[in-house]
Amino acid sequence: MSEFWTILIGLGPKFAAHIVLAASAIGLGILVALPLAVWASRSAPVARIALGFASLVQTIPALALLALFFPILLSLRAVFGEGLPTLGFLPALLALALYALLPILRNAVTAQANLDPGVLEAADGVGMTGWQKLRLVEAPLSAPFVMAGIRTASVWTIGAATLSTTIGQPSLGDPIFAGLQTQNWVLVLAGCVASAGLALIVDGLLGLIERGLAKRSKTQWAAGLIAVALGLIGALTFQFGGKDQDRIVIAAKQFSEQYILAQLIGSRLEKAGYAVEYRDGLGSAVVHNALTSSSIDISIDYTGTIWTNQLERSDNPGREAMYQEIKAWEEREHGVRVLGRLGFENAYGFALREDRAAELGLETLEDLVAVAPRLTIGGDPEFFERPEWISVRNAYGMRFAEQRNFSPTFMYNALTSGEADVISAYTSDGRIAADRLTVLSDPLEALPSYDAMVLIAPARADDEALAAALQPLVGAISVGAMREANFAVDRDDDKLSPADAAAQLARAIGLD
Amino acid sequence: MPKRDRAKKLPRQTRVKPIAKAPKTDLQASPNGPENARALLVFNSVRRQYGAVTAVSDVSCSIAQGSFVALVGASGSGKSTLLKMVNTLETPSSGQVVFAGDDVNQQQPAQLRRRIGYVFQSIGLFPHMLVGENIAIGPRLAGQALSAARISELLELVELEPPMAARMPDALSGGQRQRVGVARALAIEPELLLMDEPFGALDPITRASLGDKVRELHDRLSLTTIMVTHDMAEALLLADRVLVMDAGEIVADATPHQLLAGEGGDIAQQLVSVPRQQAEKLAAMER
Numbered sequence: 001m002s003e004f005w006t007i008l009i010g011l012g013p014k015f016a017a018h019i020v021l022a023a024s025a026i027g028l029g030i031l032v033a034l035p036l037a038v039w040a041s042r043s044a045p046v047a048r049i050a051l052g053f054a055s056l057v058q059t060i061p062a063l064a065l066l067a068l069f070f071p072i073l074l075s076l077r078a079v080f081g082e083g084l085p086t087l088g089f090l091p092a093l094l095a096l097a098l099y100a101l102l103p104i105l106r107n108a109v110t111a112q113a114n115l116d117p118g119v120l121e122a123a124d125g126v127g128m129t130g131w132q133k134l135r136l137v138e139a140p141l142s143a144p145f146v147m148a149g150i151r152t153a154s155v156w157t158i159g160a161a162t163l164s165t166t167i168g169q170p171s172l173g174d175p176i177f178a179g180l181q182t183q184n185w186v187l188v189l190a191g192c193v194a195s196a197g198l199a200l201i202v203d204g205l206l207g208l209i210e211r212g213l214a215k216r217s218k219t220q221w222a223a224g225l226i227a228v229a230l231g232l233i234g235a236l237t238f239q240f241g242g243k244d245q246d247r248i249v250i251a252a253k254q255f256s257e258q259y260i261l262a263q264l265i266g267s268r269l270e271k272a273g274y275a276v277e278y279r280d281g282l283g284s285a286v287v288h289n290a291l292t293s294s295s296i297d298i299s300i301d302y303t304g305t306i307w308t309n310q311l312e313r314s315d316n317p318g319r320e321a322m323y324q325e326i327k328a329w330e331e332r333e334h335g336v337r338v339l340g341r342l343g344f345e346n347a348y349g350f351a352l353r354e355d356r357a358a359e360l361g362l363e364t365l366e367d368l369v370a371v372a373p374r375l376t377i378g379g380d381p382e383f384f385e386r387p388e389w390i391s392v393r394n395a396y397g398m399r400f401a402e403q404r405n406f407s408p409t410f411m412y413n414a415l416t417s418g419e420a421d422v423i424s425a426y427t428s429d430g431r432i433a434a435d436r437l438t439v440l441s442d443p444l445e446a447l448p449s450y451d452a453m454v455l456i457a458p459a460r461a462d463d464e465a466l467a468a469a470l471q472p473l474v475g476a477i478s479v480g481a482m483r484e485a486n487f488a489v490d491r492d493d494d495k496l497s498p499a500d501a502a503a504q505l506a507r508a509i510g511l512d
Numbered sequence: 513m514p515k516r517d518r519a520k521k522l523p524r525q526t527r528v529k530p531i532a533k534a535p536k537t538d539l540q541a542s543p544n545g546p547e548n549a550r551a552l553l554v555f556n557s558v559r560r561q562y563g564a565v566t567a568v569s570d571v572s573c574s575i576a577q578g579s580f581v582a583l584v585g586a587s588g589s590g591k592s593t594l595l596k597m598v599n600t601l602e603t604p605s606s607g608q609v610v611f612a613g614d615d616v617n618q619q620q621p622a623q624l625r626r627r628i629g630y631v632f633q634s635i636g637l638f639p640h641m642l643v644g645e646n647i648a649i650g651p652r653l654a655g656q657a658l659s660a661a662r663i664s665e666l667l668e669l670v671e672l673e674p675p676m677a678a679r680m681p682d683a684l685s686g687g688q689r690q691r692v693g694v695a696r697a698l699a700i701e702p703e704l705l706l707m708d709e710p711f712g713a714l715d716p717i718t719r720a721s722l723g724d725k726v727r728e729l730h731d732r733l734s735l736t737t738i739m740v741t742h743d744m745a746e747a748l749l750l751a752d753r754v755l756v757m758d759a760g761e762i763v764a765d766a767t768p769h770q771l772l773a774g775e776g777g778d779i780a781q782q783l784v785s786v787p788r789q790q791a792e793k794l795a796a797m798e799r
Contacts, residue, residue, distance in 0.1 A: 119637075
């Protein structure tokens with residue numbers, strides 16, 4: 001339990017960032033929703049369109065809405081110039097503000113529609129101008145309902161803000177995503193407790209303001225307002241009070257290997273005197289874009305991934321040729337510096353238990369072809385649709401008795417329990433060593449290579465000191481060393497944190 | 513500022529006292545013909561149409577300064593619409609409403625309405641303001657603060673206790689609320705008082721006493737009052753001129769006396785016959 005408290009206290013900066021993001025989004029939501037609600041109360045078509053739009057936005061999953069702002073902002077660069085950020089705070093703010101719109105707008109419109117018509121007639125009758133009517137009658141009478149809407153929006157926004165981790169905005173989602181990937185439940189719990197606690201506190205304070213407005217008790221709503229303001233000022237000073245350093249931002253996708261390598265790179269850079277910041281848990285699709293736009297400085301990517309997703313190629317020129325072509329393409333197209341390959345692959349590979357492999361006399365995929373019609377293959381849900389499988393099937397003429405889909409975690413269990421004979425493993429996965437599995441070699445090179453490589457953003461491409469600090473990593477990490485580090489984080493008992501696993505990996509490859 | 517306030521108040525108070533002592537002459541008052549009083553309000557061929565429905569069709573008439581006019585008619589006869597065209601809560605489709613020499617639709621609505629008191633059936637007290645604040649709202653809109661003494665005075669005018677100024681409207685009975693509504697309308701020292709079914713939601717006892725009170729205030733403060741009602745008895749008892757409306761037109765324009773004497777035409781007489789028959793039946797039961 002003490003580990004939990006240590007983690008929770010260590011979340012301070014994420015907590016402050018989370019508050020600043022959520023408060024800005026709610027503030028922007030209010031700024032847009034209230035004038036819109038006033039306009040809607042005076043025009044039925046505006047009310048229909050505004051509420052329809054806000055409801056439509058609600059139907060988009062928050063995760064997708066956040067991700068959608070990347071291409072939107074990217075295309076807006078044509079208007080606002082290259083300086084427009086496409087990841088991090090801005091898209092998170094816009095997506096969350098859109099999300100906050102509906103409850104505020106709906107409550108404000110409903111409150112206006114339900115105002116006593118007699119009171120409104122009296123407001124006109126005593127000679128109020130439109131503005132006086134809004135200020136003296138409509139606003140104070142709607143205020144408790146508007147506040148209830150702001151309260152709902154706040155609780156939603158604080159929850160949804162955890163998802164902004166995936167687009168590179170630090171938040172309380174960082175420990176949640178990192179914990180989910182490394183199955184570190186204490187980390188997940190700490191993130192959830194912090195985020196839920198924040199939501200409850202804010203809900204309580206806004207509830208106080210709401211009741212104060214309803215009972216027309218100035219002390220009550222003023223007290224709530226002051227408490228909210230103090231919390232905000234605290235978060236702002238915490239976030240911006242420290243000296244502004246030029247930090248190297250290292251990205252990690254949502255799996256253990258990426259967290260470990262990011263930590264490994266980070267610790268080397270810190271030793272070289274750099275200030276370092278981690279963007280953990282980025283969506284795989286946004287990492288490359290974030291790098292080319294210099295929103296992040298360093299990423300670790302895989303040749304096969306770039307080959308398929310960025311170069312949009314489906315041929316397989318072989319491991320070395322593929323790497324050289326990618327390196328040239330990245331430098332030519334984006335100014336991204338490909339520092340080098342780390343030395344291991346995280347590819348798809350066909351794995352089976354060591355004893356089964358020995359019993360069947362299997363070493364290569366060619367050996368497998370003969371026995372495959374008697375065996376069951378297990379793959380992750382997308383595997384049998386991927387070019388890797390189609391390529392192997394066609395190159396070797398591979399036919400299995402049965403194909404089964406498993407989630408990645410259960411795939412390995414299926415192999416040990418005998419529900420599958422062969423699985424589509426990931427070659428750097430720690431469980432290959434731990435479960436005593438054999439990965440069959442691929443003499444026809446039907447499987448594309450997935451060499452891990454270090455990429456440096458255009459903005460840092462000329463930093464030779466940076467490149468020099470990372471150069472020792474190139475070619476230094478064997479697949480065995482990587483498997484061991486991954487397993488240290490993924491195993492159920494005696495787990496290591498990614499940082500500890502990175503330190504262990506550094507010692508293992510002689511870099512400490 | 514206080515100096516101007518006093519200067520404004522003094523003539524009104526000196527004016528109030530002798531009239532208050534004077535005997536009531538209301539029901540005997542003759543209709544103020546255009547020859548002996550200036551017309552404060554003139555309707556010139558006023559028409560209000562909602563699509564195919566004509567609410568008010570081609571009404572022309574003038575209201576003399578100081579008169580108490582009742583607009584009587586069945587529901588949907590157009591009497592409320594006609595009244596609301598005075599303070600521009602409704603706009604004529606054609607024709608003109610001239611108030612104190614100016615077309616009402618050529619003026620800033622807010623400015624115009626601050627000169628005209630308005631009392632209506634649903635009262636419309638602002639629920640988030642104290643009774644005192646409700647009464648002071650008209651002057652406040654024009655940028656003047658109403659003194660506590662003046663608020664007390666207005667409350668006393670409508671027979672409410674001054675401490676009531678510190679209450680919220682929801683702590684008041686229906687009759688008390690409408691009294692506050694009347695005080696709010698009087699706070700601006702209106703040139704014209706418009707009342708739209710002002711006592712419609714009140715119980716009969718409250719209704720009768722508040723009706724008498726309004727008539728008394730009309731006389732004391734030398735107001736010009738137009739009251740919309742569907743109750744002919746109320747109109748006959750309070751007004752000195754009764755306009756009967758039917759299907760958007762004025763079908764009778766007479767004094768209560770003339771109406772009781774059988775003038776004004778069929779529709780007016782139908783309306784008069786209701787309270788008359790009730791009175792006769794009650795008188796017969798007493799015998």
